[in-house]
Amino acid sequence: DGGITQSPKYLFRKEGQNVTLSCEQNLNHDAMYWYRQDPGQGLRLIYYSQIVNDFQKGDIAEGYSVSREKKESFPLTVTSAQKNPTAFYLCASSITSIETQYFGPGTRLLVL
């Protein structure tokens, strides 16, 4: 099946640890995105990548890092510098950067 997968569904992190969230797509989409969602709020853009080996900061990039070494994969690392990491993280992709975005199922990150 074609689609966007995110793993794991739930992730627990101890304070001071880095953690990496996985996002994979087999849709042959060029563009990929990471969003953060907090309760009762809309989605806020963390990072996006329009093409392999290129990415740009979104509105709330501080405390996060990404890489785009393969077209299919866009992992997000939540670093210890992110002071309030508990949230629902959503990955999305689109054919190109101006086409409609489709979302993965999300990863819920909890800090212990």
Added chain:
Amino acid sequence: GQQLNQSPQSMFIQEGEDVSMNCTSSSIFNTWLWYKQDPGEGPVLLIALYKAGELTSNGRLTAQFGITRKDSFLNISASIPSDVGIYFCAGQRGASGSRLTFGEGTQLTVNP
């Protein structure tokens, strides 16, 4: 980043009733999108609008792209219990950038 003004924030309705929600912005968008998010899942695209004045239907859903390009509405007719969820509008400027700007969502509850 800029947010869209989405209203109402929440709605409690009886099964069979019609629902209307809208989004407004101070800026012009070239594309308007409506997504639905079920609890703990990623948003699913419902309707995409690409042209000012466009009226598009998807089953019981109807959405319109405002003539000023600064607003959009979504109507749901004859609501059913599975319509429960959070509905998000999103605006995209298209060729001038790839970012989506999201509204804060409308939480819909349908009582059987």
